[in-house]
Amino acid sequence: MALETDYLVIGSGIAGLNFALLAAEHGRVVVITKKAPADTNTNWAQGGVAAVLATDDSFERHVEDTLVAGDGLCDRATVELCVNDGPAQVQRLLDLGVRLDRNAAGDLDLGREGAHSRHRVVHWEDVTGREIQRALVTAVASHANITMLDEHIAVDLLSMAKYGGDAACFGAYVLDRRTGEVKTIVARATLLASGGTGKVYVYTSNPDVATGDGVAMAYRIGAAVCDLEFVQFHPTVLYHPMARNFLLSEAMRGEGGVLRLASGETFMEHYHPMKSLASRDIVARAIDNELKKSGADSVFLDMTHLAPAFVRGRFPNIAERCLSLGIDITKQPIPVVPAAHYMCGGVKTDHTGATTLPGLYAIGECAFTGLHGANRLASNSLLEGMVFSTRAAAAVKDAPRARPSQVAPWSYGGATDSNDAIVVALNWDEIRRFMWSYVGIVRSNKRIERAGRRIEILRDEIREYYLDFKITSDLIELRNLALVAHLIIESARRRKESRGLHYTLDYPDKLAEARHSEIQLTNGPRG
Numbered sequence: 001m002a003l004e005t006d007y008l009v010i011g012s013g014i015a016g017l018n019f020a021l022l023a024a025e026h027g028r029v030v031v032i033t034k035k036a037p038a039d040t041n042t043n044w045a046q047g048g049v050a051a052v053l054a055t056d057d058s059f060e061r062h063v064e065d066t067l068v069a070g071d072g073l074c075d076r077a078t079v080e081l082c083v084n085d086g087p088a089q090v091q092r093l094l095d096l097g098v099r100l101d102r103n104a105a106g107d108l109d110l111g112r113e114g115a116h117s118r119h120r121v122v123h124w125e126d127v128t129g130r131e132i133q134r135a136l137v138t139a140v141a142s143h144a145n146i147t148m149l150d151e152h153i154a155v156d157l158l159s160m161a162k163y164g165g166d167a168a169c170f171g172a173y174v175l176d177r178r179t180g181e182v183k184t185i186v187a188r189a190t191l192l193a194s195g196g197t198g199k200v201y202v203y204t205s206n207p208d209v210a211t212g213d214g215v216a217m218a219y220r221i222g223a224a225v226c227d228l229e230f231v232q233f234h235p236t237v238l239y240h241p242m243a244r245n246f247l248l249s250e251a252m253r254g255e256g257g258v259l260r261l262a263s264g265e266t267f268m269e270h271y272h273p274m275k276s277l278a279s280r281d282i283v284a285r286a287i288d289n290e291l292k293k294s295g296a297d298s299v300f301l302d303m304t305h306l307a308p309a310f311v312r313g314r315f316p317n318i319a320e321r322c323l324s325l326g327i328d329i330t331k332q333p334i335p336v337v338p339a340a341h342y343m344c345g346g347v348k349t350d351h352t353g354a355t356t357l358p359g360l361y362a363i364g365e366c367a368f369t370g371l372h373g374a375n376r377l378a379s380n381s382l383l384e385g386m387v388f389s390t391r392a393a394a395a396v397k398d399a400p401r402a403r404p405s406q407v408a409p410w411s412y413g414g415a416t417d418s419n420d421a422i423v424v425a426l427n428w429d430e431i432r433r434f435m436w437s438y439v440g441i442v443r444s445n446k447r448i449e450r451a452g453r454r455i456e457i458l459r460d461e462i463r464e465y466y467l468d469f470k471i472t473s474d475l476i477e478l479r480n481l482a483l484v485a486h487l488i489i490e491s492a493r494r495r496k497e498s499r500g501l502h503y504t505l506d507y508p509d510k511l512a513e514a515r516h517s518e519i520q521l522t523n524g525p526r527g
Protein backbone atom coordinates (compact mmCIF):
# COMPACT_ATOMS: atom_id res chain seq x y z
CA MET A 1 0.00 0.00 0.00
CA ALA A 2 1.32 3.36 -0.98
CA LEU A 3 1.73 6.07 1.63
CA GLU A 4 -0.11 9.22 0.45
CA THR A 5 0.83 12.78 1.27
CA ASP A 6 0.52 16.24 -0.24
CA TYR A 7 4.22 17.03 -0.29
CA LEU A 8 7.17 14.64 -0.18
CA VAL A 9 10.44 16.30 0.79
CA ILE A 10 13.69 14.42 0.16
CA GLY A 11 16.29 15.89 2.53
CA SER A 12 16.39 17.53 5.94
CA GLY A 13 18.82 20.42 5.49
CA ILE A 14 17.99 24.12 5.42
CA ALA A 15 16.04 23.90 2.15
CA GLY A 16 13.98 20.80 2.98
CA LEU A 17 13.05 21.79 6.51
CA ASN A 18 12.23 25.42 5.77
CA PHE A 19 10.01 24.21 2.92
CA ALA A 20 8.34 21.64 5.19
CA LEU A 21 7.50 24.23 7.83
CA LEU A 22 5.94 26.61 5.33
CA ALA A 23 4.12 23.99 3.24
CA ALA A 24 2.72 22.35 6.37
CA GLU A 25 0.52 25.42 6.70
CA HIS A 26 -1.51 24.21 3.71
CA GLY A 27 -0.91 20.47 3.40
CA ARG A 28 0.52 17.27 4.88
CA VAL A 29 4.27 16.90 4.53
CA VAL A 30 6.45 13.82 4.71
CA VAL A 31 10.19 14.52 5.03
CA ILE A 32 12.52 11.62 4.37
CA THR A 33 16.20 11.77 5.21
CA LYS A 34 18.69 9.03 4.65
CA LYS A 35 20.42 9.13 8.01
CA ALA A 36 19.69 11.27 11.09
CA PRO A 37 17.89 14.60 10.52
CA ALA A 38 21.06 16.58 11.23
CA ASP A 39 23.25 14.59 8.80
CA THR A 40 23.36 17.42 6.26
CA ASN A 41 25.77 19.86 4.66
CA THR A 42 23.79 22.57 6.43
CA ASN A 43 24.94 21.25 9.78
CA TRP A 44 28.58 21.81 8.80
CA ALA A 45 28.31 25.38 7.48
CA GLN A 46 30.73 27.60 9.35
CA GLY A 47 30.73 31.14 7.98
CA GLY A 48 27.07 32.12 7.83
CA VAL A 49 24.38 33.70 5.67
CA ALA A 50 25.01 36.69 3.38
CA ALA A 51 22.46 39.54 3.49
CA VAL A 52 22.53 43.30 3.05
CA LEU A 53 22.13 44.69 6.57
CA ALA A 54 24.96 47.20 7.09
CA THR A 55 24.35 50.92 6.57
CA ASP A 56 27.34 51.16 4.20
CA ASP A 57 26.08 48.23 2.11
CA SER A 58 23.49 48.09 -0.68
CA PHE A 59 21.57 45.51 -2.70
CA GLU A 60 23.46 46.69 -5.80
CA ARG A 61 26.81 45.89 -4.15
CA HIS A 62 25.75 42.38 -3.13
CA VAL A 63 24.36 41.80 -6.62
CA GLU A 64 27.58 43.05 -8.19
CA ASP A 65 29.81 40.90 -5.94
CA THR A 66 27.74 37.82 -6.83
CA LEU A 67 27.89 38.57 -10.56
CA VAL A 68 31.66 39.13 -10.49
CA ALA A 69 32.26 35.82 -8.68
CA GLY A 70 29.93 34.04 -11.14
CA ASP A 71 32.18 35.05 -14.04
CA GLY A 72 29.50 35.84 -16.62
CA LEU A 73 27.17 32.91 -15.98
CA CYS A 74 24.82 34.20 -13.24
CA ASP A 75 21.23 34.95 -14.07
CA ARG A 76 20.81 38.58 -13.00
CA ALA A 77 17.10 38.25 -12.21
CA THR A 78 17.80 35.31 -9.87
CA VAL A 79 20.65 37.17 -8.20
CA GLU A 80 18.48 40.26 -7.61
CA LEU A 81 15.63 38.16 -6.28
CA CYS A 82 17.87 36.40 -3.74
CA VAL A 83 19.78 39.48 -2.65
CA ASN A 84 16.60 41.56 -2.19
CA ASP A 85 15.06 38.79 -0.07
CA GLY A 86 18.17 38.47 2.14
CA PRO A 87 17.13 40.71 5.06
CA ALA A 88 13.66 39.09 5.23
CA GLN A 89 15.22 35.62 5.32
CA VAL A 90 17.56 36.61 8.15
CA GLN A 91 14.49 37.85 10.04
CA ARG A 92 12.80 34.49 9.38
CA LEU A 93 15.79 32.66 10.83
CA LEU A 94 15.54 34.82 13.95
CA ASP A 95 11.79 34.13 14.13
CA LEU A 96 12.53 30.40 13.96
CA GLY A 97 14.72 30.79 17.04
CA VAL A 98 18.12 30.73 15.34
CA ARG A 99 20.69 32.50 17.53
CA LEU A 100 22.97 34.91 15.67
CA ASP A 101 25.96 36.78 17.13
CA ARG A 102 25.49 40.45 18.00
CA ASN A 103 28.02 43.23 18.51
CA ALA A 104 28.44 45.43 21.58
CA ALA A 105 25.69 47.78 20.33
CA GLY A 106 23.25 44.84 20.10
CA ASP A 107 23.15 44.82 16.29
CA LEU A 108 23.74 41.63 14.29
CA ASP A 109 27.47 41.06 13.97
CA LEU A 110 28.39 41.02 10.28
CA GLY A 111 31.41 39.06 9.11
CA ARG A 112 33.26 39.70 5.89
CA GLU A 113 34.34 36.91 3.57
CA GLY A 114 36.40 36.54 0.42
CA ALA A 115 35.08 38.51 -2.60
CA HIS A 116 32.41 40.34 -0.55
CA SER A 117 32.98 44.10 -0.79
CA ARG A 118 31.22 44.73 2.56
CA HIS A 119 30.61 43.10 5.93
CA ARG A 120 27.38 41.18 5.37
CA VAL A 121 27.56 37.63 6.78
CA VAL A 122 25.39 36.89 9.83
CA HIS A 123 26.75 34.02 11.89
CA TRP A 124 26.70 32.11 15.15
CA GLU A 125 30.35 31.72 16.29
CA ASP A 126 32.07 29.51 13.68
CA VAL A 127 29.21 26.95 13.71
CA THR A 128 26.32 28.82 12.05
CA GLY A 129 24.98 25.79 10.18
CA ARG A 130 24.74 23.71 13.34
CA GLU A 131 22.63 26.43 14.96
CA ILE A 132 20.30 26.73 11.95
CA GLN A 133 19.92 22.95 11.76
CA ARG A 134 19.13 22.77 15.49
CA ALA A 135 16.39 25.39 15.25
CA LEU A 136 14.79 23.85 12.15
CA VAL A 137 14.81 20.29 13.51
CA THR A 138 13.21 21.54 16.72
CA ALA A 139 10.47 23.42 14.86
CA VAL A 140 9.70 20.49 12.55
CA ALA A 141 9.54 17.98 15.43
CA SER A 142 6.60 19.78 17.02
CA HIS A 143 4.57 20.37 13.85
CA ALA A 144 1.45 18.22 13.61
CA ASN A 145 1.36 18.29 9.80
CA ILE A 146 4.93 17.05 9.30
CA THR A 147 6.09 13.44 9.48
CA MET A 148 9.86 12.94 9.56
CA LEU A 149 11.13 9.54 8.40
CA ASP A 150 14.80 9.25 9.25
CA GLU A 151 16.99 6.38 7.98
CA HIS A 152 14.88 6.42 4.78
CA ILE A 153 16.68 6.81 1.46
CA ALA A 154 14.93 7.65 -1.80
CA VAL A 155 15.77 5.06 -4.45
CA ASP A 156 14.02 6.47 -7.51
CA LEU A 157 11.34 8.98 -8.38
CA LEU A 158 7.94 7.83 -9.63
CA SER A 159 7.08 9.01 -13.14
CA MET A 160 3.80 9.00 -15.04
CA ALA A 161 5.84 8.00 -18.09
CA LYS A 162 5.93 4.44 -16.69
CA TYR A 163 2.12 4.43 -16.79
CA GLY A 164 1.67 5.68 -20.34
CA GLY A 165 1.48 9.39 -19.48
CA ASP A 166 3.90 12.26 -20.07
CA ALA A 167 6.91 12.40 -17.76
CA ALA A 168 5.63 13.90 -14.50
CA CYS A 169 6.68 13.05 -10.96
CA PHE A 170 4.23 11.80 -8.35
CA GLY A 171 6.43 10.56 -5.50
CA ALA A 172 9.26 8.13 -4.87
CA TYR A 173 10.30 4.63 -3.93
CA VAL A 174 12.01 4.83 -0.58
CA LEU A 175 14.18 2.25 1.18
CA ASP A 176 13.76 1.95 4.93
CA ARG A 177 17.40 1.36 5.90
CA ARG A 178 16.41 -0.28 9.17
CA THR A 179 14.15 -2.99 7.70
CA GLY A 180 15.20 -3.24 4.04
CA GLU A 181 11.59 -2.63 2.95
CA VAL A 182 11.04 -0.40 -0.10
CA LYS A 183 8.02 1.84 0.48
CA THR A 184 6.02 3.73 -2.14
CA ILE A 185 5.29 7.34 -1.22
CA VAL A 186 2.84 9.17 -3.48
CA ALA A 187 2.68 12.97 -3.39
CA ARG A 188 1.13 15.93 -5.21
CA ALA A 189 4.55 17.60 -5.29
CA THR A 190 7.95 15.99 -4.71
CA LEU A 191 10.70 18.25 -3.44
CA LEU A 192 14.33 17.37 -3.99
CA ALA A 193 16.27 19.02 -1.17
CA SER A 194 19.01 16.44 -1.24
CA GLY A 195 22.10 18.67 -1.10
CA GLY A 196 25.44 18.39 -2.84
CA THR A 197 27.76 15.94 -4.56
CA GLY A 198 31.05 16.34 -2.66
CA LYS A 199 31.49 12.58 -2.23
CA VAL A 200 32.16 12.21 -5.95
CA TYR A 201 35.70 13.30 -5.01
CA VAL A 202 38.13 11.55 -2.71
CA TYR A 203 38.79 14.76 -0.79
CA THR A 204 35.72 16.72 0.24
CA SER A 205 34.50 19.00 3.01
CA ASN A 206 31.04 17.41 2.69
CA PRO A 207 29.60 14.78 5.02
CA ASP A 208 28.90 11.23 3.77
CA VAL A 209 25.31 11.99 2.70
CA ALA A 210 26.45 14.27 -0.18
CA THR A 211 26.32 11.70 -2.99
CA GLY A 212 24.27 13.65 -5.52
CA ASP A 213 21.19 11.42 -5.23
CA GLY A 214 18.76 14.20 -6.18
CA VAL A 215 20.60 15.13 -9.36
CA ALA A 216 20.86 11.46 -10.38
CA MET A 217 17.22 10.63 -9.64
CA ALA A 218 15.94 13.73 -11.44
CA TYR A 219 18.11 13.05 -14.49
CA ARG A 220 16.95 9.43 -14.66
CA ILE A 221 13.30 10.45 -15.05
CA GLY A 222 14.10 13.09 -17.65
CA ALA A 223 14.58 16.40 -15.80
CA ALA A 224 17.20 18.78 -17.20
CA VAL A 225 20.40 19.33 -15.22
CA CYS A 226 22.71 22.28 -15.72
CA ASP A 227 26.34 23.45 -15.26
CA LEU A 228 27.57 20.44 -13.29
CA GLU A 229 31.20 21.06 -14.28
CA PHE A 230 31.37 23.98 -11.83
CA VAL A 231 32.56 22.24 -8.68
CA GLN A 232 33.94 24.56 -6.04
CA PHE A 233 37.07 23.29 -4.31
CA HIS A 234 37.94 24.69 -0.90
CA PRO A 235 41.72 25.12 -0.55
CA THR A 236 42.13 24.09 3.08
CA VAL A 237 40.58 20.94 4.48
CA LEU A 238 42.41 19.17 7.30
CA TYR A 239 44.51 16.24 6.08
CA HIS A 240 44.44 13.61 8.81
CA PRO A 241 43.46 9.92 8.71
CA MET A 242 41.11 10.34 11.69
CA ALA A 243 39.43 13.53 10.47
CA ARG A 244 37.67 13.27 7.18
CA ASN A 245 35.97 16.36 5.82
CA PHE A 246 37.04 18.92 8.45
CA LEU A 247 37.15 22.40 6.94
CA LEU A 248 39.69 25.01 8.02
CA SER A 249 37.90 28.30 7.52
CA GLU A 250 39.21 30.77 4.98
CA ALA A 251 39.30 33.28 7.81
CA MET A 252 42.49 31.52 9.04
CA ARG A 253 44.36 32.85 6.02
CA GLY A 254 42.49 36.10 6.43
CA GLU A 255 43.92 36.45 9.93
CA GLY A 256 47.51 35.83 8.80
CA GLY A 257 47.87 32.07 8.27
CA VAL A 258 50.61 31.22 5.74
CA LEU A 259 50.75 28.24 3.39
CA ARG A 260 54.00 26.24 3.34
CA LEU A 261 55.44 23.07 1.82
CA ALA A 262 56.64 20.24 4.07
CA SER A 263 60.14 21.77 3.82
CA GLY A 264 58.81 24.96 5.44
CA GLU A 265 59.20 26.97 2.21
CA THR A 266 56.37 29.27 1.18
CA PHE A 267 55.08 28.89 -2.41
CA MET A 268 52.07 31.16 -2.98
CA GLU A 269 54.35 34.03 -4.11
CA HIS A 270 54.91 32.01 -7.33
CA TYR A 271 51.19 32.09 -8.09
CA HIS A 272 49.68 35.42 -7.05
CA PRO A 273 50.78 38.79 -5.63
CA MET A 274 48.33 38.33 -2.73
CA LYS A 275 50.21 35.10 -1.79
CA SER A 276 48.29 33.05 0.81
CA LEU A 277 45.48 35.61 0.69
CA ALA A 278 44.65 35.00 -2.97
CA SER A 279 41.11 33.84 -3.76
CA ARG A 280 39.83 30.33 -3.08
CA ASP A 281 40.15 28.99 -6.64
CA ILE A 282 43.69 30.36 -7.16
CA VAL A 283 44.94 28.93 -3.85
CA ALA A 284 43.28 25.56 -4.52
CA ARG A 285 44.91 25.42 -7.97
CA ALA A 286 48.33 26.34 -6.55
CA ILE A 287 48.18 23.67 -3.86
CA ASP A 288 47.01 21.11 -6.41
CA ASN A 289 49.98 21.96 -8.63
CA GLU A 290 52.49 21.71 -5.76
CA LEU A 291 51.09 18.34 -4.68
CA LYS A 292 51.20 17.00 -8.24
CA LYS A 293 54.81 18.24 -8.65
CA SER A 294 56.14 16.81 -5.40
CA GLY A 295 53.89 13.80 -4.87
CA ALA A 296 53.44 14.94 -1.26
CA ASP A 297 50.22 14.15 0.61
CA SER A 298 49.54 17.68 1.84
CA VAL A 299 50.81 21.21 2.26
CA PHE A 300 50.66 23.07 5.58
CA LEU A 301 48.77 26.04 6.97
CA ASP A 302 51.03 27.77 9.46
CA MET A 303 49.53 29.87 12.29
CA THR A 304 52.49 29.47 14.66
CA HIS A 305 53.81 33.03 14.16
CA LEU A 306 50.54 34.50 15.53
CA ALA A 307 49.84 35.08 19.25
CA PRO A 308 48.54 31.76 20.69
CA ALA A 309 45.79 33.47 22.73
CA PHE A 310 44.52 35.24 19.60
CA VAL A 311 44.49 32.04 17.54
CA ARG A 312 42.66 30.07 20.23
CA GLY A 313 40.16 32.91 20.82
CA ARG A 314 39.42 33.51 17.14
CA PHE A 315 39.15 29.83 16.13
CA PRO A 316 37.98 27.97 19.24
CA ASN A 317 36.27 25.05 17.50
CA ILE A 318 39.03 24.52 14.97
CA ALA A 319 41.76 24.71 17.65
CA GLU A 320 39.91 22.20 19.79
CA ARG A 321 39.25 19.77 16.95
CA CYS A 322 42.90 19.86 15.84
CA LEU A 323 44.12 19.43 19.41
CA SER A 324 41.92 16.35 19.79
CA LEU A 325 43.93 14.91 16.88
CA GLY A 326 47.25 15.84 18.44
CA ILE A 327 47.82 19.06 16.47
CA ASP A 328 48.38 22.19 18.56
CA ILE A 329 47.76 24.85 15.91
CA THR A 330 49.59 27.49 17.95
CA LYS A 331 52.77 25.35 17.79
CA GLN A 332 52.51 23.16 14.68
CA PRO A 333 51.62 23.88 11.04
CA ILE A 334 48.38 22.14 10.07
CA PRO A 335 48.43 19.60 7.18
CA VAL A 336 45.86 20.65 4.56
CA VAL A 337 44.61 19.61 1.12
CA PRO A 338 42.06 21.22 -1.17
CA ALA A 339 38.72 19.43 -1.29
CA ALA A 340 35.45 19.41 -3.20
CA HIS A 341 33.15 21.77 -1.34
CA TYR A 342 30.12 22.95 -3.28
CA MET A 343 28.18 22.11 -6.44
CA CYS A 344 27.22 25.26 -8.34
CA GLY A 345 25.13 23.43 -10.94
CA GLY A 346 22.22 21.08 -10.33
CA VAL A 347 18.68 20.23 -11.37
CA LYS A 348 17.43 23.07 -13.52
CA THR A 349 14.66 25.11 -11.88
CA ASP A 350 12.66 28.28 -12.35
CA HIS A 351 12.03 30.95 -9.71
CA THR A 352 9.53 28.74 -7.88
CA GLY A 353 11.84 25.74 -7.62
CA ALA A 354 9.91 23.92 -10.39
CA THR A 355 12.08 21.61 -12.52
CA THR A 356 11.44 20.88 -16.17
CA LEU A 357 9.08 18.04 -15.08
CA PRO A 358 5.60 18.67 -13.64
CA GLY A 359 5.28 17.63 -9.99
CA LEU A 360 9.03 17.76 -9.35
CA TYR A 361 10.74 20.65 -7.54
CA ALA A 362 14.38 21.12 -6.53
CA ILE A 363 15.63 23.50 -3.84
CA GLY A 364 18.94 24.20 -2.09
CA GLU A 365 22.29 22.87 -3.24
CA CYS A 366 20.84 20.20 -5.55
CA ALA A 367 19.13 22.90 -7.63
CA PHE A 368 20.48 25.06 -10.41
CA THR A 369 18.78 28.44 -10.07
CA GLY A 370 21.27 30.66 -11.89
CA LEU A 371 22.42 32.35 -8.67
CA HIS A 372 26.02 31.11 -8.57
CA GLY A 373 27.04 31.10 -12.23
CA ALA A 374 30.52 29.68 -12.72
CA ASN A 375 31.64 30.29 -9.12
CA ARG A 376 29.69 30.73 -5.89
CA LEU A 377 30.16 33.77 -3.72
CA ALA A 378 30.79 32.58 -0.13
CA SER A 379 27.70 32.39 2.13
CA ASN A 380 25.22 32.80 -0.71
CA SER A 381 24.12 29.15 -0.59
CA LEU A 382 22.31 29.10 2.75
CA LEU A 383 20.54 32.24 1.54
CA GLU A 384 19.58 30.50 -1.71
CA GLY A 385 18.20 27.54 0.26
CA MET A 386 15.96 29.85 2.31
CA VAL A 387 14.79 31.94 -0.65
CA PHE A 388 13.78 29.09 -2.94
CA SER A 389 12.28 26.85 -0.25
CA THR A 390 10.03 29.80 0.61
CA ARG A 391 9.03 30.36 -3.00
CA ALA A 392 8.47 26.64 -3.66
CA ALA A 393 6.25 26.34 -0.56
CA ALA A 394 3.99 29.02 -2.00
CA ALA A 395 4.02 27.52 -5.53
CA VAL A 396 3.15 23.91 -4.63
CA LYS A 397 -0.23 25.00 -3.29
CA ASP A 398 -1.43 25.07 -6.89
CA ALA A 399 0.31 21.87 -8.03
CA PRO A 400 -2.21 19.60 -9.76
CA ARG A 401 -2.59 16.06 -8.45
CA ALA A 402 -1.45 13.61 -11.15
CA ARG A 403 -1.09 9.92 -10.37
CA PRO A 404 -2.07 6.58 -11.87
CA SER A 405 -5.06 4.81 -10.32
CA GLN A 406 -2.83 1.87 -9.35
CA VAL A 407 0.81 2.37 -8.41
CA ALA A 408 3.07 -0.64 -8.88
CA PRO A 409 4.92 -1.55 -5.70
CA TRP A 410 8.73 -1.83 -5.84
CA SER A 411 9.76 -4.97 -7.66
CA TYR A 412 12.39 -6.91 -5.74
CA GLY A 413 12.65 -9.22 -8.78
CA GLY A 414 14.97 -12.15 -8.41
CA ALA A 415 17.54 -10.10 -6.56
CA THR A 416 19.52 -11.96 -3.94
CA ASP A 417 21.58 -10.75 -1.02
CA SER A 418 25.00 -9.61 -2.17
CA ASN A 419 27.96 -11.46 -0.72
CA ASP A 420 30.36 -9.27 -2.61
CA ALA A 421 30.11 -5.91 -0.87
CA ILE A 422 33.80 -5.39 -1.59
CA VAL A 423 32.87 -4.62 -5.22
CA VAL A 424 30.78 -1.68 -4.08
CA ALA A 425 33.59 -0.38 -1.88
CA LEU A 426 36.22 -0.73 -4.61
CA ASN A 427 34.10 0.92 -7.31
CA TRP A 428 33.24 3.73 -4.95
CA ASP A 429 36.92 4.32 -4.18
CA GLU A 430 37.99 4.13 -7.81
CA ILE A 431 35.44 6.71 -8.98
CA ARG A 432 36.38 9.17 -6.26
CA ARG A 433 40.09 8.85 -7.00
CA PHE A 434 39.98 9.25 -10.77
CA MET A 435 37.47 12.10 -10.50
CA TRP A 436 39.94 13.84 -8.20
CA SER A 437 42.90 13.28 -10.52
CA TYR A 438 41.22 13.80 -13.90
CA VAL A 439 38.17 16.03 -13.40
CA GLY A 440 39.34 17.93 -10.35
CA ILE A 441 40.87 21.36 -9.90
CA VAL A 442 42.95 21.38 -13.11
CA ARG A 443 41.54 19.52 -16.10
CA SER A 444 42.63 18.75 -19.67
CA ASN A 445 41.08 17.02 -22.68
CA LYS A 446 43.17 13.92 -22.06
CA ARG A 447 42.27 13.70 -18.40
CA ILE A 448 38.56 14.18 -19.11
CA GLU A 449 38.65 11.51 -21.82
CA ARG A 450 40.38 9.05 -19.50
CA ALA A 451 37.77 9.66 -16.83
CA GLY A 452 35.02 9.27 -19.43
CA ARG A 453 36.29 5.84 -20.49
CA ARG A 454 36.60 4.60 -16.92
CA ILE A 455 33.21 5.80 -15.77
CA GLU A 456 31.40 4.00 -18.59
CA ILE A 457 33.03 0.68 -17.68
CA LEU A 458 32.17 1.18 -14.03
CA ARG A 459 28.58 2.21 -14.77
CA ASP A 460 28.06 -1.01 -16.72
CA GLU A 461 29.45 -3.05 -13.83
CA ILE A 462 27.33 -1.20 -11.31
CA ARG A 463 24.20 -1.65 -13.40
CA GLU A 464 24.72 -5.39 -13.54
CA TYR A 465 25.31 -5.49 -9.83
CA TYR A 466 22.21 -3.35 -9.26
CA LEU A 467 20.02 -5.78 -11.19
CA ASP A 468 21.43 -8.91 -9.60
CA PHE A 469 21.44 -8.01 -5.92
CA LYS A 470 19.06 -6.61 -3.33
CA ILE A 471 19.47 -2.87 -3.06
CA THR A 472 21.27 -1.40 -0.10
CA SER A 473 21.98 2.16 0.83
CA ASP A 474 25.60 1.80 -0.34
CA LEU A 475 24.54 0.46 -3.72
CA ILE A 476 21.95 3.21 -4.21
CA GLU A 477 24.58 5.83 -3.45
CA LEU A 478 27.21 4.20 -5.65
CA ARG A 479 24.79 4.10 -8.60
CA ASN A 480 23.99 7.78 -8.10
CA LEU A 481 27.62 8.75 -7.56
CA ALA A 482 28.59 7.06 -10.83
CA LEU A 483 25.82 8.83 -12.75
CA VAL A 484 26.73 12.23 -11.29
CA ALA A 485 30.41 11.59 -12.11
CA HIS A 486 29.34 10.82 -15.69
CA LEU A 487 27.32 14.07 -15.84
CA ILE A 488 30.21 16.15 -14.46
CA ILE A 489 32.58 14.58 -17.00
CA GLU A 490 30.13 15.18 -19.84
CA SER A 491 29.57 18.82 -18.81
CA ALA A 492 33.32 19.39 -18.47
CA ARG A 493 33.93 17.78 -21.87
CA ARG A 494 31.51 20.20 -23.53
CA ARG A 495 33.05 23.34 -22.06
CA LYS A 496 35.83 24.45 -24.41
CA GLU A 497 37.10 27.32 -22.25
CA SER A 498 38.31 28.11 -18.73
CA ARG A 499 35.71 30.01 -16.77
CA GLY A 500 35.09 30.38 -13.06
CA LEU A 501 35.75 27.05 -11.38
CA HIS A 502 36.29 25.12 -14.61
CA TYR A 503 40.00 25.34 -15.49
CA THR A 504 41.41 23.31 -18.35
CA LEU A 505 44.97 23.33 -19.69
CA ASP A 506 43.74 22.93 -23.27
CA TYR A 507 41.54 26.04 -23.29
CA PRO A 508 43.06 28.46 -20.76
CA ASP A 509 40.99 31.43 -22.00
CA LYS A 510 37.38 32.41 -21.65
CA LEU A 511 35.10 32.42 -24.71
CA ALA A 512 33.38 35.68 -25.60
CA GLU A 513 29.94 34.21 -25.09
CA ALA A 514 28.94 32.68 -21.74
CA ARG A 515 26.84 29.53 -22.18
CA HIS A 516 25.26 27.04 -19.80
CA SER A 517 25.82 23.32 -20.21
CA GLU A 518 22.42 21.73 -19.95
CA ILE A 519 21.94 17.96 -20.19
CA GLN A 520 18.73 15.99 -20.38
CA LEU A 521 18.14 12.29 -20.87
CA THR A 522 16.81 11.81 -24.37
CA ASN A 523 16.98 8.13 -25.27
CA GLY A 524 15.50 6.09 -22.47
CA PRO A 525 16.48 5.59 -18.86
CA ARG A 526 19.93 4.31 -18.04
CA GLY A 527 21.16 3.90 -14.46
Ligand SMILES: Cc1cc2nc3c(=O)[nH]c(=O)nc-3n(C[C@H](O)[C@H](O)[C@H](O)COP(=O)(O)OP(=O)(O)OC[C@H]3O[C@@H](n4cnc5c(N)ncnc54)[C@H](O)[C@@H]3O)c2cc1C
Binds near residue numbers: 014015042044154341
Ligand atom coordinates in the same frame (compact mmCIF):
# COMPACT_ATOMS: atom_id res chain seq x y z
C1 LIG B 1 31.95 22.48 5.66
C2 LIG B 1 30.97 23.35 4.95
C3 LIG B 1 30.88 24.70 5.24
C4 LIG B 1 29.95 25.52 4.58
N1 LIG B 1 29.82 26.84 4.94
C5 LIG B 1 28.85 27.59 4.37
C6 LIG B 1 28.59 28.92 4.83
O1 LIG B 1 29.22 29.41 5.76
N2 LIG B 1 27.60 29.63 4.19
C7 LIG B 1 26.86 29.12 3.17
O2 LIG B 1 26.00 29.81 2.64
N3 LIG B 1 27.08 27.85 2.74
C8 LIG B 1 28.03 27.08 3.33
N4 LIG B 1 28.21 25.79 2.90
C9 LIG B 1 27.31 25.25 1.88
C10 LIG B 1 25.93 24.99 2.53
O3 LIG B 1 26.11 24.45 3.81
C11 LIG B 1 25.10 24.04 1.71
O4 LIG B 1 25.09 24.42 0.37
C12 LIG B 1 23.65 24.00 2.20
O5 LIG B 1 23.63 23.76 3.58
C13 LIG B 1 22.85 22.95 1.46
O6 LIG B 1 21.60 22.83 2.06
P1 LIG B 1 20.53 21.83 1.47
O7 LIG B 1 19.32 21.93 2.33
O8 LIG B 1 20.38 22.05 0.03
O9 LIG B 1 21.21 20.38 1.61
P2 LIG B 1 21.82 19.64 2.87
O10 LIG B 1 21.91 20.51 4.05
O11 LIG B 1 23.08 19.00 2.44
O12 LIG B 1 20.75 18.49 3.15
C14 LIG B 1 20.60 17.44 2.21
C15 LIG B 1 19.71 16.39 2.84
O13 LIG B 1 19.28 15.46 1.87
C16 LIG B 1 19.38 14.15 2.40
N5 LIG B 1 19.44 13.21 1.28
C17 LIG B 1 20.29 13.20 0.23
N6 LIG B 1 19.99 12.20 -0.60
C18 LIG B 1 18.92 11.57 -0.08
C19 LIG B 1 18.15 10.45 -0.47
N7 LIG B 1 18.42 9.73 -1.58
N8 LIG B 1 17.11 10.06 0.31
C20 LIG B 1 16.83 10.73 1.46
N9 LIG B 1 17.53 11.80 1.88
C21 LIG B 1 18.56 12.21 1.11
C22 LIG B 1 20.62 14.21 3.25
O14 LIG B 1 20.65 13.13 4.12
C23 LIG B 1 20.39 15.57 3.92
O15 LIG B 1 19.45 15.42 4.95
C24 LIG B 1 29.13 24.97 3.56
C25 LIG B 1 29.22 23.62 3.26
C26 LIG B 1 30.12 22.80 3.94
C27 LIG B 1 30.17 21.35 3.62
